[in-house]
Amino acid sequence: MKFSANLGFLWTDRSLPDAIRTAKAAGFDAVECHWPYETPPEQVKAALEETGLPMLGLNTVRGNPGENGLCALPGRQPEARAAIDQAIDYATAIGAGAIHVMAGFADGPEAEAAFLENLRYARRNCPAGIDLLIEPLNRHDAPGYFLRTTDQAAAILKQLDMPGIKLMFDCYHVGRTEGDVVTRLKALAQVIGHIQFASVPSRGAPDQGELDYRFVFAKIAEMGWSQPLGAEYKPGGATDDSLGWLRSLR
Ligand SMILES: O=C(O)[C@H](O)C(=O)CO
């Protein structure tokens, strides 16, 4: 298996370029991040070129304090589009593979209409080589978030029916509230753009908790999935001390 270090959670004590170099030294095959916007893109690009690691993805901004994305918020289209434009510019500048279009706290038909419209806008304006991702978040960590389940996400992707808009399947979120992680991975394989993981329920390293990631990773490999899996967990201390799972799988 190949693994991507999510630098939104791993090595957060370092600058983004240093975290990229550290991820390379630790044996990761790729990196991904959340909100890189305070780091000049040239510095990120230089670290990616130096290490040879691909940057798999980044997120649209969350919005005002307390918000968690703008793209499903009725009446906020100008800000949502600005967030999408910013993400496209940054992703293009560093050669990132995908943009996670964050929906935000909202509910109901107007929110769904706003999300669909903003996703169509994003797809129209995003270069073909950059995927757009939507990700359901579990209700314990993100109560009130618009996108809550993989079924809801799959229905939205079906309505859009646009290549290049895909599901971010985070095994942690699915494990927290939906269950049937492997069954859902298999059922949704055709629409998945990226897979992430963390222990359930604590969101720590994957060698703990109620979900057996040795089993899950083996099933993902059986699916023929060859892209790096995103280690998006909270190390609960020094990241270097949390990497026993990676060493044991190498
Ligand atoms: O929290 C997550 O799982 C995400 O992947 C994210 O991008 C930030 O919410």
Ligand SMILES: [Mg+2]
């Ligand atoms: Mg995630």
